Every structure is written in C-alpha cells, then in structure tokens.
Amino acid sequence: MNNQMNEPMSRKEMLNMIDEISFSLIDTQLYLDTHPCDTDAIAYFEECSRIRNQALRDYANCFGPLTIDTVTSACNDRWSWVNEPWPWQEGGC
Amino acid sequence: MSNYHSNNMYQQQSNQRGYMQQPVTRPRYSSNDPLEDMALAMAYVPWQTWQQIYEPCPALQRGTIFKELDKPFLGRGGRNR
Numbered sequence: 358m359n360n361q362m363n364e365p366m367s368r369k370e371m372l373n374m375i376d377e378i379s380f381s382l383i384d385t386q387l388y389l390d391t392h393p394c395d396t397d398a399i400a401y402f403e404e405c406s407r408i409r410n411q412a413l414r415d416y417a418n419c420f421g422p423l424t425i426d427t428v429t430s431a432c433n434d435r436w437s438w439v440n441e442p443w444p445w446q447e448g449g450c
Numbered sequence: 451m452s453n454y455h456s457n458n459m460y461q462q463q464s465n466q467r468g469y470m471q472q473p474v475t476r477p478r479y480s481s482n483d484p485l486e487d488m489a490l491a492m493a494y495v496p497w498q499t500w501q502q503i504y505e506p507c508p509a510l511q512r513g514t515i516f517k518e519l520d521k522p523f524l525g526r527g528g529r530n531r
Contacts, residue, residue, distance in 0.1 A: 377506035384515040388500070397500045405506075 371416045375423070378409045 366374065382405040389398050417427035421441035431437055502517035509515040 374506075377510045380510045381504075381506040381515050384509065388498070388516075392498070392500070395500050401500075401503065 365419070368416075368420050371412065371419065375409065375412050375416060378405055378412060381405045382409055 382402065385398055385402045385405060389395065389402060392398055413423060413427050414430040416423055417430035421437055422428045422431045425438070428438055498516070498518075503509075504512060504515050504517060504520075506515075512520045514520055
C-alpha cells in the first residue's frame with residue numbers, strides 16, 4: 358500500500374489511487390459488517406481509511422475538492438468549488 | 451468433509467427450531483452422492499476468514515480484495531485453474 362512517489366501524481370493518477378483505496382475500504386467495510394470483532398480487518402480498515410482521507414486532501418490541494426468534505430483543504434482565500442470540472446466534463450470525476 | 455459437516459449441523463439446528471419437520475423420503479437414485487440424505491435446496495455459506503488480501507490496485511481490477519473470492523466467470527463449469 359505504498360503510493361509514495363518522487364514525481365507528483367497527475368490528476369488521473371490521483372483519481373485512480375482514490376478509486377483503488379476507496380474500493381479496498383468499502384470491501385473491508387462489508388467484511389466487517391459480518392465480522393465486527395476481526396482485529397486484523399479493523400486495522401486494515403483504519404489503514405485504508407487514513408490513506409484515503411489523506412489522498413482526498415492531497416487531491417483537493419492540487420486539483421480542487423472532489424466532495425464538499427474536502428472543500429477546506431482546497432480553499433485559501435477564495436471559494437473554488439464551482440470552478441472545478443463537473444463530472445460530465447473532461448477532467449471531471 | 452467440513453462442508454458436509456456444516457450443512458448437517460444447519461439441518462439439525464433447523465429441526466430443533468421446528469423448520470423442515472418432514473423427514474427426507476426421496477427415492478434413492480444414486481448411491482454415490484454423499485449429500486443424498488440432505489434436504490433439497492438448502493445452501494451453506496462457510497465462515498470467511500481474513501486472509502490473502504489483495505493490494506488496492508489488483509483488488510479494484512479483480513473486483514474483490516479477497517483472493518479466495520476472486521472467481522472469474524469462465525462460461526463453463528469446473529474449477530478455476
């Protein structure tokens with residue numbers, strides 16, 4: 358689960374990484390629904406959750422927020438939510 | 451055969467609860483089916499354990515984080531070789 362790179366990731370690469378870690382997180386969540394006491398799974402869930410949250414913040418810093426939850430990571434002194442490509446536009450999610 | 455065992459356990463529990471009161475009285479056509487005395491249409495799901503977890507990249511490509519659940523549809527019967 359090492360996504361550390363020397364070169365900065367492109368928008369597409371960051372989106373892909375968020376997709377991957379989100380999938381692992383959700384599949385682990387489904388497992389935990391039926392195995393709530395599995396400490397290995399809980400540890401993996403927390404690891405995925407931490408990486409995903411950081412990836413969402415990093416994405417917001419570089420390319421603007423994907424969801425309203427990371428708006429503050431993307432903002433400096435200006436509201437930039439509406440400036441990013443919409444999902445149906447090129448470059449949008 | 452652990453699968454047979456769990457299936458049998460389930461049947462016993464079900465009987466205690468009052469389901470499936472009728473004994474299985476099917477005529478026996480086959481003598482080599484180890485499940486021939488079991489009730490029809492009863493399924494089982496073995497308890498999954500946390501093991502053989504795919505890394506996020508192959509997990510998304512395969513559609514599951516669990517290697518043991520990675521069973522692509524091959525359009526035919528038989529095991530995944």
